[in-house]
Amino acid sequence: MKTSIYFFIALSFISNKSDASEPFIPISKDFVVAQWATKTTEESFREQLVNLLEQAIYPGNSANYSIASSLLAKASSSDLSEAQKLYFDAVIQQHYHRFEESKLLLLRVLQIDPGHVNATLLLSNIYSVLGDAEMAKKMCVQLLLSTDQTIVATCALNAAAQDGKLTESVKQLSMLLENQVPKDDELSIWITEVYASLVKANGNTLMADQLLSPFLDKTLPLSFWVLWSDIQLELARPTEVMSQVQKVVNASNVKDDALILRLAIAEQEIGAKTSYWRSQAKARVDLREARQDKEHAFDIALYYxxxxxxxxVAHQWALVNWQQAKLLEDKDLLSMTQTKIQTTLVSKTNQGTLHD
Structure with missing residues (x-):
């Protein structure tokens, strides 16, 4: 039995950047399940859930998580084992940034099935998000005898990087990829995304861009496009973002918040007279704030x-985000907003001194 390895691995590479668009709210659970089931009548519950969640990581498909949640609620013990139900629920919970809930579900999975590779891999990254570096690394080590060693090494080095060993982890990942290039495209995309994110965090944005560029003609997850967009914006290439990301967003039935925000930033940096994407981003942020939506704290901070x-205000949202997640990007966001406040204050103080 072969499921898409990238589906499960990609779920384990958690970014705290909000990759959820407006949540799909079904009219009723019966309606959702009935609509999905008409397309997959020959599939088991497990196959339906895997198909939904496989596709959920791609742009415009975040509604799949709500549909999967509704389907999961209807599953009986004859449809799914207890470990399967818990695992799928954990995947859904982590998408909505309910990391503690997801962690507890995954721990229950591993009590039932200690050799569950996907649960172990996802749990490692959730521990990193929660700031528990030792447990994150421990989970990776547990995979040594049960899965591809390239996956294990990437898991361990990512965990080490989040724990302050960034430069060392980047060097080791570089050597790993020189000697072991994955033949599987989806696995290669995942490892490259992890590697590029660490290279960017280590200050080599141009190299990160060079790592991602060869994959742009492939089917890519939302997290990849978000990372690529951030790299282009950091390299002062807003027109690249407008060109590539607009095509991705316009091809999607549901427009993802994270990509709308990157387009809005690109639009502003270009100095566009129209403010289409900025208006779209503002509407999303206004809605999130009205709902006191902490799930999108990272991108709300970026918007402000x-x-x-x-x-x-950006710093306030960065602090809200930090309460939830402790990855390198969360630390960088906090530092970026704090530094800007300080430099702005110094500038105002100096201006006041000159006027005096």
Missing amino acids: FHIEQNYE
Whole structure:
């Protein structure tokens, strides 16, 4: 039995950047399941859930998580084992940034099935998100005898990087990829995305761009496009973002918040007279704030930093985000907003001194 390895691995590479678009709210659970089941009448519950979640990681498909949740609620013990139900639920919970809930579900999976590779891999990354570096590394080590060693090494080095060993981890991943290039495209995309994110965090944005560029003609997950967009914006290439990402967003039935925000930032940096994407981003942020939506705290902070240039509010949201997640990007966001507040204050103080 072969499931898409990238589906499960990609779920384990958690980014705290909000990759969820407006949640799909079904009219009723019966309606959702009935609609999905008409397309998959020959498939088991497990196959339906795998198909939904396999596709959920790609742009425009975040509604799949709500549909999968509704389907999961209807599953009986004859449809799914207890470990399967718990695992699928954990995957759904982590998508909505309910990391503690997902962690507890995964621990229950591993009590039932200690050799569950996907649960172990996902749990490692959730421990990193929660700031528990030792447990994150421990989970990777547990995979040594049960899965591809390239996956194990990537898992362990990513965990080490999140724990402060960034430069060392980048060097080791570089050597690993020189000697072991994955033949599987989906696995290669995942490892390259992890590697590029660490290279970017280590200050080599141009190299990160060079790593990702060869994959742009392939079917890519949302997290890849978000990372690629951030790299282009850091390299002062907003027109690249407008060109590539607009095509991705316009081809999607549901427009993802994270990509709308990157387009809005690109639109602003270009100095476009129209504010189509900025208006779209503002509407999303207004809705999130009205709902006190902490799930999107990372991108709300980015919106206030880049679009509104309200650094105090950006920092407040960065703090909210930090309460939830402790990855390198979360630390960088906190530092970026704090530094901008300080430099702005110094600038105002100096201006006041000159006027005096």
